[in-house]
Amino acid sequence: MLSESAQPKDRPTMRDVAALAGVGIKTVSRVVNGVSTVAPELVERVRSAADKLGYRPNLTAANLRRSGGRTNTIGLLLEDIGNPFSSAVFRAVEDYARDRSVLVLAASLDENPQRERELTRKLIDRRVDGLIIMPAAQDYRYVLSEQQAGMSFVFVDRLPTPLLADAIVSDNRGGARTAVEHLLRTRRRRVAYFGDDMAIPTAAERFAGFTDALAAAGLVPDDRMVRHGLRTAEQARRAANDLLAGDPPEAIFTSQNLVTVGVVEALHERDLQHDVAIVGFDDIPFAAVLQPGITVMAQDPAAVGRKAVSRLFDRMNGDQSPPAVHTVLTRLIVRGSGELRLPE
Template sequence: MSTLDRPNPSAQNRRRPTIREVAALAGVSLKTVSRVVNGEPAVSAKVRSRVLAAVDRLGYRPNLTASSLRRADGKSATIGVVLEDVGNPFSSTLHRSIEDVAGERGVLVLAASSDEDASREREIVSAFTSRRVDGLIIIPASHDHSYLLSERQAGTAIVFVDRPPAFLDADTVLTDNDLGVRRGIRHLIGHGHRRIGYIGDLLSISTAVMRYQGYLDELAAAGIAVDESIVRLDCRGIASAETAATELLSSKRPPTALFTGQNLITIGGFRALRKLGLHNRVALIGFDDFLLADLLEPAITVIAQDPAAIGRAAAEVLFRRLDGDHAPSAHHIVPSRLIARGSGEIRP
């Protein structure tokens, strides 16, 4: 057969070499190659170098899936991360810091987006466990995590971030949502505001509920009655927040300050203020920092979360579990902080 018979002769020719072929070339047994590859001690220098030469010549790469199948601990050196959306800044920053901690231990990260869909969360977890990940880090979208019980019993470590799990006792790493909001509201009150509007995220997201509760609590603590006409909950995304903010600000008795409960909602709120020309008259504090918040006009005061710290903490807890820590579930709180930049310091 001439080479012309195969249009692309370079592709898919050579199978990947196995440990068996390396052994044959080096003139030793399978097991000896395995020992060399895994750095086990009981191999003479002479044999070792012969094996390494064969490894090199064949371009042998160990097959980790076969290895983890056989290994006593069954570890795959892979963890799975369920994010809200791998493309959004909060999730991807979290992802990055998890990757950093995992990378130090030679562990790889599978990541997928639930898009706030409970059934998607389960599908992703199922795909992860089919591949026998050693651990899971989850931003929950579902509201019942009892389905994870069997996974944990099988030895998979599980850590929840950003939001607590439901019907499952597990490690968590959360932001101090309620306290953060209260600090922001207190800041506004301290600058003389009494009519403070609130725009919040989907109420199916537990942090959205916690944040709104912080708003209610701080108003109550200050003896200010809640006026539901300047509250909009269950918003999603920039456009819907912009609409909500426009409504509040155009009402008969508009708020003198606005607290927005999430990233995109803050941007939507800011857009509305700009469009109405109120951006230097109505105060704005948003939950969650975002790139360029300091370059807007006015610069936006925010309650900043620290997604990198959350991710790092979550990964550290996870690996501690994988190292055999069996202590009762721990609940970490990563503090948020107020960054005053201008928009939150406007007086009524």
């Protein structure tokens, strides 16, 4: 409990500044808003008083009084800002918005639909001008009333159901198929799969790409070599060690960056990194300096972020065109692990 002397004090107001500076409230308001006709001597008195009191203007209230009620803030809700993909999306959105004097308020969802709804509501209550969301929920009809009230939305990485706003996604299924086809060119046929929870749309799409590539080669997935529901590098490491302890697969496709990290750790622990080929979906730190380097199907999270924030600004500025899906292509980065040849 705070002591009486430590109780939080009310923030100083414009009236407090006016009293200390010996001027009227209108003069303080004109100084705060940068009106150029205020006499320099009065400007100095107001600024000096504001500094002594620690006064900060209420920018939200000021913006709401302006035409259109803009607050020059947007919300960004991502799976996990600590994840390299999410953090790259965040940085691209932040850079774009900063160039336009707009502040980004970001938070992590942790694949929790209830958390998503709560954070969405809190950001809307704070009068953000628009929202970019990496979906965690299954049903997005809850945003309809907000859209009708003028709120702009853009979704990233996954499609909302139903499609009520623009969505910016990577080519998950096509990229996964290309990655597995690349592994199959090494003549390896026993290919394992390590991936995220199949309830996550991107995980389901990447597993579909995995099975597409096998089917085109006349193969079917071996259920003994398929591992779903892996959310962390440690979970993936344990699952990989369990599989590698028996009859190791000839190749592995990992469908998420943290999963790739865990599987690569297990391969090195068992000294199998030169025997079992691997291609991961999405790039990972230090992939190029390992031996062998880790071949990946890389997304372009910066492009996803730029496209998302660009579409959001278009919507905030009045674009009324029907919502659309915008796909950002993936690319194969060859580094060695996916090109290991079977012994003759």
